[in-house]
Amino acid sequence: MTKLADESASFKSKTIMGLLRGAPDLISHVKQIEDMFQRPNGGEKSRSCPSYVTVPLTVSNLDLDELLPQKGQDVEYDMIIVEIADLEEQLQGLLEELQKQVG
Numbered sequence: 001m002t003k004l005a006d007e008s009a010s011f012k013s014k015t016i017m018g019l020l021r022g023a024p025d026l027i028s029h030v031k032q033i034e035d036m037f038q039r040p041n042g043g044e045k046s047r048s049c050p051s052y053v054t055v056p057l058t059v060s061n062l063d064l065d066e067l068l069p070q071k072g073q074d075v076e077y078d079m080i081i082v083e084i085a086d087l088e089e090q091l092q093g094l095l096e097e098l099q100k101q102v103g
Contacts, residue, residue, distance in 0.1 A: 004020050008020055035070065035073065036069060036070060036073040036074060037067040037068060037069055037070060037073075038067070038068040038069075038070060
């Protein structure tokens with residue numbers, strides 16, 4: 001913000017410079033948020049995903065324009081991912097039992 005405020009010093013109106021100098025420095029907050037998520041890869045669709053995400057991923061449902069939380073950055077998200085994996089494991093077991101019964 002300081003750089004923008006310095007650049008605006010050459011403007012006729014000093015209002016912009018005053019606004020920019022009075023704006024809080026949010027760089028540390030932006031960095032914290034950036035660290036919480038996997039960076040998108042410019043809109044290209046990819047099959048890569050963090051290893052702890054267990055939901056089956058295909059090109060159609062993984063678009064890295066979407067934010068994917070990094071492991072360990074959001075405790076609640078991590079707990080939900082573990083819960084989903086447990087439920088999928090239980091469902092897979094039930095499916096296998098039903099397939100055996102049906103033949």
